[in-house]
Amino acid sequence: MIKRSFIGLIKPRMRYQAIELTPPEPRKIPAPKQVTLLLNEPYDPFGQGKSPQLKKGDPIKTGQKLALYEDSDAYVVSSATGTISALSALIGDFGRSYTAISIDVAENEEIDEQFPALVKDTSLETVKHFLTFIPGNLPDVILSPNGSSTPIETIVICGVDRDLLITANQHTVVKESSSVKRGVEILKQITGIDNIIIASPEHLMQDAGLSGAEVRVVNPVYPASLPKLIMRDLLGRVVPAGKTCEDLGVAFISVQAVASLGKAFNEGRIPVYKHFNLINKDGTSVLVSAIIGTPVRDIFAAFNIDAGEKDRIIFGGPMTGESIYSEDHPIQPDTDAVMIQDQKSLALVSDYPCINCSECIPICPAKIQVNMLVRFLEVGKYQEAADEYDLYSCIECGLCSFVCVSRIPILQYIKLAKYELGRISRAEETNV
Amino acid sequence: MFEQKKFTVSHAPFWHVGSSVSTRSYNIIFAALPAVLFGVFTYGIPAVGVIALSVSSAITWEIAFNKVAKRPPCIGDGNAAMIGLLLAMLLPATAPWWLVITGTFVAVIIGKQIYGGIGANPFNPVLVSLAILTLSWKNFLDFNEVLVNYDFSYPMAYPLASLKHFGVFAISNLKPAALLMGQQSGGIGAIFGLGLILGGIYLIIRGYIRWEISISFLAGVWITALLFNMADPAHYAGPVFHLVTGYTLIGAFFLATEDSSSPVNFIPMLIYGASAGVLTVLIRNIGAFADGVVFAILIANLINPLVDKIRPKALGKVI
Numbered sequence: 001m002i003k004r005s006f007i008g009l010i011k012p013r014m015r016y017q018a019i020e021l022t023p024p025e026p027r028k029i030p031a032p033k034q035v036t037l038l039l040n041e042p043y044d045p046f047g048q049g050k051s052p053q054l055k056k057g058d059p060i061k062t063g064q065k066l067a068l069y070e071d072s073d074a075y076v077v078s079s080a081t082g083t084i085s086a087l088s089a090l091i092g093d094f095g096r097s098y099t100a101i102s103i104d105v106a107e108n109e110e111i112d113e114q115f116p117a118l119v120k121d122t123s124l125e126t127v128k129h130f131l132t133f134i135p136g137n138l139p140d141v142i143l144s145p146n147g148s149s150t151p152i153e154t155i156v157i158c159g160v161d162r163d164l165l166i167t168a169n170q171h172t173v174v175k176e177s178s179s180v181k182r183g184v185e186i187l188k189q190i191t192g193i194d195n196i197i198i199a200s201p202e203h204l205m206q207d208a209g210l211s212g213a214e215v216r217v218v219n220p221v222y223p224a225s226l227p228k229l230i231m232r233d234l235l236g237r238v239v240p241a242g243k244t245c246e247d248l249g250v251a252f253i254s255v256q257a258v259a260s261l262g263k264a265f266n267e268g269r270i271p272v273y274k275h276f277n278l279i280n281k282d283g284t285s286v287l288v289s290a291i292i293g294t295p296v297r298d299i300f301a302a303f304n305i306d307a308g309e310k311d312r313i314i315f316g317g318p319m320t321g322e323s324i325y326s327e328d329h330p331i332q333p334d335t336d337a338v339m340i341q342d343q344k345s346l347a348l349v350s351d352y353p354c355i356n357c358s359e360c361i362p363i364c365p366a367k368i369q370v371n372m373l374v375r376f377l378e379v380g381k382y383q384e385a386a387d388e389y390d391l392y393s394c395i396e397c398g399l400c401s402f403v404c405v406s407r408i409p410i411l412q413y414i415k416l417a418k419y420e421l422g423r424i425s426r427a428e429e430t431n432v
Numbered sequence: 433m434f435e436q437k438k439f440t441v442s443h444a445p446f447w448h449v450g451s452s453v454s455t456r457s458y459n460i461i462f463a464a465l466p467a468v469l470f471g472v473f474t475y476g477i478p479a480v481g482v483i484a485l486s487v488s489s490a491i492t493w494e495i496a497f498n499k500v501a502k503r504p505p506c507i508g509d510g511n512a513a514m515i516g517l518l519l520a521m522l523l524p525a526t527a528p529w530w531l532v533i534t535g536t537f538v539a540v541i542i543g544k545q546i547y548g549g550i551g552a553n554p555f556n557p558v559l560v561s562l563a564i565l566t567l568s569w570k571n572f573l574d575f576n577e578v579l580v581n582y583d584f585s586y587p588m589a590y591p592l593a594s595l596k597h598f599g600v601f602a603i604s605n606l607k608p609a610a611l612l613m614g615q616q617s618g619g620i621g622a623i624f625g626l627g628l629i630l631g632g633i634y635l636i637i638r639g640y641i642r643w644e645i646s647i648s649f650l651a652g653v654w655i656t657a658l659l660f661n662m663a664d665p666a667h668y669a670g671p672v673f674h675l676v677t678g679y680t681l682i683g684a685f686f687l688a689t690e691d692s693s694s695p696v697n698f699i700p701m702l703i704y705g706a707s708a709g710v711l712t713v714l715i716r717n718i719g720a721f722a723d724g725v726v727f728a729i730l731i732a733n734l735i736n737p738l739v740d741k742i743r744p745k746a747l748g749k750v751i
């Protein structure tokens with residue numbers, strides 16, 4: 001963990017982990033006994049009035065597309081061959097709900113025939129119907145460019161990693177440049193968007209250049225790789241508070257998704273191995289490759305990590321990740337890191353009030369008056385926080401919580417406030 | 433699934449720099465030690481008594497208030513101890529026990545707790561207390577009167593009072609270097625200018641106070657005093673004299689910089705510090721009090737919320 005330096009006058013600068021020029025291959029985790037796929041649709045077999053087309057005992061092949069109902073848009077792609085052992089509901093942060101599809105993995109792998117039959121035809125339809133659940137995650141907005149309020153005109157490929165200690169995206173830039181190149185061609189072809197930019201760290205400029213996308217360099221200091229700062233620093237466009245990058249016609253995609261896209265068409269099968277960093281209790285970070293749906297339990301077992309009572313398991317990096325409840329939680333297409341913290345070294349929050357120490361002021365990349373903002377958030381005055389203290393300018397980097405002398409969970413307050421305000425405005429819209 | 437392990441679940445970020453309110457308070461206390469020890473060395477046991485009583489009573493008031501208000505105890509943050517110490521540093525070594533206890537009551541309860549506790553006080557609690565003590569029991573805080581029994585090798589007249597009552601002539605024999613080394617009368621922890629400067633530099637380097645405030649405060653004092661001095665040198669003392677006497681240095685590094693009652697943005701910090709500095713000299717030169725630091729900073733505290741509205745535009749904001 002990065003600690004305050006003795007000379008507190010200098011604000012902490014946290015550099016992103018830079019990958020070695022010839023990185024070792026990621027450590028491959030053998031296929032687990034069971035995989036769990038999280039489908040982005042609530043599981044409610046009794047409330048829907050229609051019965052799911054998936055059920056316990058169904059045989060499943062690797063690469064098979066699984067949707068809950070015949071007419072659902074949401075689907076997952078099985079990363080293994082076997083039989084469905086359970087379907088259950090899973091509630092995520094802020095009320096998001098998923099269907100967890102568990103599959104008992106069989107000995108022999110069989111590849112589903114549907115996608116390989118279509119591989120000659122690189123059409124938008126094929127990608128839409130088979131390749132959104134690929135390692136790296138293909139965002140919807142790229143596939144339906146008119147679904148956004150402004151048509152998407154620019155695609156930014158993230159060749160940098162979002163958080164500290166992570167090298168998964170950089171690894172793809174270095175090691176999979178031919179797949180990335182093919183992926184960029186396919187993206188251009190299916191979306192008709194020519195303006196494709198790859199955001200890369202300086203030391204990987206050459207490798208990034210092989211992709212055929214226009215290379216722009218990202219500052220190696222956190223939080224420069226967050227989308228809104230990439231917009232400002234690399235594209236020279238400031239996203240107005242409360243708007244998204246898509247509202248300005250810019251869509252982001254991770255380089256891993258682009259590589260997966262290229263690989264799918266190069267190899268004629270849907271890729272299922274996801275690269276991510278495993279950040280151990282001592283802060284060391286190694287690159288791992290496992291199939292989507294592997295429970296973290298299996299990953300810990302492969303590294304002899306003992307996840308004990310009150311330890312913290314985090315999906316994502318130390319600044320922006322999400323902590324999870326159970327070792328059964330599976331690797332997902334967008335999991336870039338799994339981190340475990342020992343119970344003894346957890347940074348805990350407190351319920352202390354803001355003492356106005358000003359540590360959060362110079363460090364906030366969005367220039368928010370965090371000291372005033374928290375005073376409103378703590379008492380639930382979300383609307384005032386948004387109107388007067390720039391709640392919607394926040395890019396959720398977490399630096400304010402990181403430095404807060406009173407250890408206020410500021411970012412948590414901010415996310416909650418945005419969520420609550422969003423709920424209120426949605427409710428108002430439906431009432432009209 | 434019955435022996436499901438319970439993991440810690442919380443929100444990002446999962447790292448923290450490791451700072452805390454208590455380290456902040458204890459570092460400020462630590463930085464004050466050179467000046468405090470010098471005061472003890474100069475004034476002896478009575479000074480020890482005042483300091484001990486001030487710190488302990490401030491902590492006691494805090495505990496008492498926490499109990500009465502049914503709030504979780506917060507003395508662990510060291511803030512009450514810090515308030516007690518800073519108040520003692522401003523008082524004369526001869527301050528009677530009831531004055532000290534009243535002082536800490538006003539500082540901790542009226543200056544801080546009734547506003548909601550740490551971080552919510554609009555004024556510096558120590559200064560609120562000292563202002564009330566000054567207005568109520570002026571004689572006990574008149575350094576000329578109360579320190580009359582101390583006899584050192586250097587003049588024991590309170591320099592700012594001499595200046596006020598007898599003019600520049602009365603202070604013409606005082607050497608700035610000697611004053612800086614603590615050869616003057618005044619509050620227990622306010623006389624040793626060099627120690628205060630060292631403490632201040634320590635706090636600035638460690639990032640526990642905002643240097644912008646200290647520097648602009650000193651600049652405000654210096655420039656205003658210089659202007660007065662240039663206009664009428666026979667009447668008004670030079671800027672250096674103002675910097676090394678009274679509460680100027682303790683004000684710059686320990687009082688004006690109090691977190692809750694000072695601004696956090698760059699330009700507001702400069703305005704705040706400079707106005708406190710200017711007001712200090714105005715009060716000293718044309719006001720009713722010998723020293724102006726206490727009221728000058730309190731007035732600056734008053735304008736703090738206003739000036740701190742001058743802030744940079746947040747990301748993605750048009751207006």
Ligand code: SF4
Pocket residue numbers: 363364365366367368370393394395396397398399400401410411414
């Ligand atoms: S998370 Fe905190 S530091 Fe980061 S942009 Fe939001 S308010 Fe600023």
Ligand code: SF4
Pocket residue numbers: 353354355356357358359360361370371374400403404405406407408410
């Ligand atoms: S860092 Fe925390 S305590 Fe300090 S001003 Fe910001 S919110 Fe307040």
